Amino acid sequence: MLGIDTSAQSGAVGMIDGEQVVFSEQMKIRPGGSEQIPALIAETLDRTGRDVKELELITVGIGPGSYTGVRVGLAIAKGLAYGLGVPLVGVPTFNALALNGPADAKLICTLARSRKGEVYAALYRPDGGGMAEVIPPTIWTVPELATALKEKGQPVLILGEVLPEVQAELAMVLKEQAAFGRGAENVVDGVHVARLGLSYWMATRENQLDTVLPLYLRRTEAEVRWEERGCRADVPG
Amino acid sequence: MLCLGVETSCDETAIALVEDGRKIRSNLILSQIDKHQKFGGVVPELAARCHLEVISRLTAEALQEAEVAPEAIDLVAATYGPGLIGGLLVGLSLAKALSLAWKVPFVGVNHVEGHIYANFLAHRDLEPPLICLTVSGGHTQLVLMPEHGRYELLGQTRDDAAGEAFDKVARVLGLGYPGGPRVDRLAKTGQPTLTLVQHDALAGTYDFSFSGLKTAVVNLVHNLEQKGEPIPVADVAASFQRQVVTILMDRTFRALEENNVKTLALSGGVAANSELRARFAAEAEARGVKLYYPPLALCTDNAAMIAACGYFQWLREGASPLALAANPRLRFEPPLVGADKNSL
Ligand SMILES: [Zn+2]
Numbered sequence: 001m002l003g004i005d006t007s008a009q010s011g012a013v014g015m016i017d018g019e020q021v022v023f024s025e026q027m028k029i030r031p032g033g034s035e036q037i038p039a040l041i042a043e044t045l046d047r048t049g050r051d052v053k054e055l056e057l058i059t060v061g062i063g064p065g066s067y068t069g070v071r072v073g074l075a076i077a078k079g080l081a082y083g084l085g086v087p088l089v090g091v092p093t094f095n096a097l098a099l100n101g102p103a104d105a106k107l108i109c110t111l112a113r114s115r116k117g118e119v120y121a122a123l124y125r126p127d128g129g130g131m132a133e134v135i136p137p138t139i140w141t142v143p144e145l146a147t148a149l150k151e152k153g154q155p156v157l158i159l160g161e162v163l164p165e166v167q168a169e170l171a172m173v174l175k176e177q178a179a180f181g182r183g184a185e186n187v188v189d190g191v192h193v194a195r196l197g198l199s200y201w202m203a204t205r206e207n208q209l210d211t212v213l214p215l216y217l218r219r220t221e222a223e224v225r226w227e228e229r230g231c232r233a234d235v236p237g
Numbered sequence: 238m239l240c241l242g243v244e245t246s247c248d249e250t251a252i253a254l255v256e257d258g259r260k261i262r263s264n265l266i267l268s269q270i271d272k273h274q275k276f277g278g279v280v281p282e283l284a285a286r287c288h289l290e291v292i293s294r295l296t297a298e299a300l301q302e303a304e305v306a307p308e309a310i311d312l313v314a315a316t317y318g319p320g321l322i323g324g325l326l327v328g329l330s331l332a333k334a335l336s337l338a339w340k341v342p343f344v345g346v347n348h349v350e351g352h353i354y355a356n357f358l359a360h361r362d363l364e365p366p367l368i369c370l371t372v373s374g375g376h377t378q379l380v381l382m383p384e385h386g387r388y389e390l391l392g393q394t395r396d397d398a399a400g401e402a403f404d405k406v407a408r409v410l411g412l413g414y415p416g417g418p419r420v421d422r423l424a425k426t427g428q429p430t431l432t433l434v435q436h437d438a439l440a441g442t443y444d445f446s447f448s449g450l451k452t453a454v455v456n457l458v459h460n461l462e463q464k465g466e467p468i469p470v471a472d473v474a475a476s477f478q479r480q481v482v483t484i485l486m487d488r489t490f491r492a493l494e495e496n497n498v499k500t501l502a503l504s505g506g507v508a509a510n511s512e513l514r515a516r517f518a519a520e521a522e523a524r525g526v527k528l529y530y531p532p533l534a535l536c537t538d539n540a541a542m543i544a545a546c547g548y549f550q551w552l553r554e555g556a557s558p559l560a561l562a563a564n565p566r567l568r569f570e571p572p573l574v575g576a577d578k579n580s581l
Pocket of ligand 1: 537
């Protein structure tokens with residue numbers, strides 16, 4: 001099983017063989033360069049003495065995150081899955097990221113960069129080795145997110161590659177209620193993507209090769225503007 | 238040698254299978270034009286989204302249509318520039334992953350060079366040395382191709398591309414978009430009797446200029462409008478087109494003669510213009526030059542030309558690195574030869 005995620009500043013690939021971790025690699029892909037992930041996969045397979053033809057399932061993070069980054073991940077996953085004739089499963093990136101947190105955490109909030117002043121965030125509760133979704137991936141302003149987390153009244157571990165000023169703002173509101181992930185904890189692990197994808201596949205047997213879509217959370221600006229114009233035209237008078 | 242081509246640089250998702258760089262086994266193009274029309278132009282983010290949604294299905298269909306099993310494919314080629322970055326990345330990433338899965342070489346292709354190779358698909362007897370005139374909405378270039386993969390720039394436009402000038406003139410005449418085919422159609426009903434520009438400022442060089450001609454049309458139309466006189470749109474279209482083709486012919490046939498080349502290939506969307514084709518054909522016949530141009534379907538963006546170009550590139554240079562980066566501003570700039578000829 002191969003897991004890929006290219007939604008954030010670091011790209012991740014991981015391979016599992018049953019319970020065994022074959023490899024877990026991460027590389028800086030921002031700004032630009034996510035199209036270099038196939039070279040990383042090729043080198044890593046070589047180094048670990050594995051053959052691409054051994055792969056039986058391709059799994060990929062669908063975001064939220066950088067639109068372009070997520071699309072590159074999906075295009076790579078589609079090429080591999082179609083090329084190898086194996087199924088493809090899309091995995092919510094935040095669910096995989098939350099698995100970086102300890103099983104005894106009360107709440108885990110996953111974050112990713114969005115436009116200026118906004119973040120993507122979701123909230124999870126560790127649950128029997130997995131993650132139960134408390135709040136699905138949503139776009140937030142930082143003050144809104146801080147308020148929502150404060151209202152939960154429980155310690156929350158915050159994971160994800162976010163800007164220092166976002167972290168500072170959350171820390172200011174949440175004080176000792178919040179803890180922040182360190183280093184690699186903030187980067188998706190390709191192995192978690194592969195494990196999640198495998199359990200989805202076992203449960204559904206649904207090959208998403210032609211149907212998997214990025215979790216955009218937002219339409220294109222051109223579409224939004226066009227619809228706003230359309231609405232105004234509908235107003236009588 | 239079977240090559241899969243992938244093209245996603247603008248608003249067309251295209252996949253093709255080409256044998257030995259010459260024979261099209263399948264050539265599928267999914268245009269997104271209806272998705273962008275209401276916005277009055279291509280929306281890059283929307284284009285990238287559309288490419289990703291259809292690309293795996295289109296790849297499967299291209300193999301089915303060619304009746305080819307994945308194991309039969311020897312090479313994967315994809316456009317890596319120039320174009321819209323979001324779309325380029327989708328096609329390039331898919332192509333790299335396919336090459337990894339199939340364990341076949343990957344080749345990154347320059348889209349502009351790809352257009353030249355449309356001719357090698359349409360004409361299996363075509364071989365360099367040749368001179369290629371590329372005329373499209375983005376390019377007007379006269380290139381000497383002594384052998385595959387070697388190019389020498391003879392001349393190019395100093396302002397507008399020919400296709401750009403056609404579009405602007407069509408707009409001024411109220412013909413709408415796309416301008417080229419509409420000017421072409423209207424010109425058939427008019428007389429090319431109007432002198433729009435007195436003299437050709439770049440005569441004697443291999444370079445082109447179309448902005449003076451375009452401005453002359455704009456001024457003529459405005460003057461008539463101000464005087465309240467009717468605009469002879471068909472005559473204007475015919476006169477404009479006549480002069481554009483005359484300039485293109487002058488440079489091209491002089492280049493053929495001065496470089497002692499007997500083969501001429503046309504590429505790009507404007508190569509579909511009916512007056513251009515007819516007059517180039519007559520002149521080529523008179524001078525003993527062999528003239529080639531691609532059918533209309535291969536003049537516009539497609540993946541077969543990328544596969545063909547990729548195949549010949551692989552023969553010469555081998556595979557591209559798997560880490561090749563997409564380059565939205567990639568240039569096609571062969572070295573300029575005989576620069577003295579163009580310094581006026
Ligand atoms: Zn093109």
